[in-house]
Amino acid sequence: MSAHEHHLKRLNELFAEELEAGIRYLHLATSVKGLDRLVVTKTLLEGMQETFEHAQTIAERINQMGGVPSLDLKLQLPPQKISGAEAIRTALAFEQAALDAYREFCDEIKDDVALEEFIREQVGVESQHVAELTLLLEE
Ligand SMILES: [Fe+2]
Numbered sequence: 376m377s378a379h380e381h382h383l384k385r386l387n388e389l390f391a392e393e394l395e396a397g398i399r400y401l402h403l404a405t406s407v408k409g410l411d412r413l414v415v416t417k418t419l420l421e422g423m424q425e426t427f428e429h430a431q432t433i434a435e436r437i438n439q440m441g442g443v444p445s446l447d448l449k450l451q452l453p454p455q456k457i458s459g460a461e462a463i464r465t466a467l468a469f470e471q472a473a474l475d476a477y478r479e480f481c482d483e484i485k486d487d488v489a490l491e492e493f494i495r496e497q498v499g500v501e502s503q504h505v506a507e508l509t510l511l512l513e514e
């Protein structure tokens with residue numbers, strides 16, 4: 376596999392990861408029970424919006440690089456009634472996973488400065504998400 380093909384494969388993985396996060400955000404936003412709904416629903420729906428935008432940006436990048444966005448999702452979300460804090464903890468876990476994936480990819484890119492720049496920006500954005508969610512969990 377050439378470096379270029381490898382990059383496209385990685386981008387497709389990130390595309391799937393962002394879409395999955397968007398679906399998870401929607402599920403979380405609609406699973407919170409009680410008064411916590413007033414506190415976290417808006418934040419979770421904003422998270423959904425942003426991750427779908429990230430997915431779209433990555434898909435466009437794949438197209439620009441001559442690839443074709445593909446998607447292989449295996450996602451099962453059980454019925455659940457959760458607290459606001461549980462929802463934020465869950466979101467933090469998959470935002471952290473996304474950040475790790477972007478970081479890892481960033482370290483692998485040696486030969487494509489533009490792509491590296493793009494992924495580095497995403498590392499910045501995802502770092503902020505993780506920091507914001509972490510603040511919400513402070514006691
Ligand atoms: Fe994202």
Ligand SMILES: [Fe+2]
Pocket residue numbers: 425426470473500501504
């Ligand atoms: Fe994010």
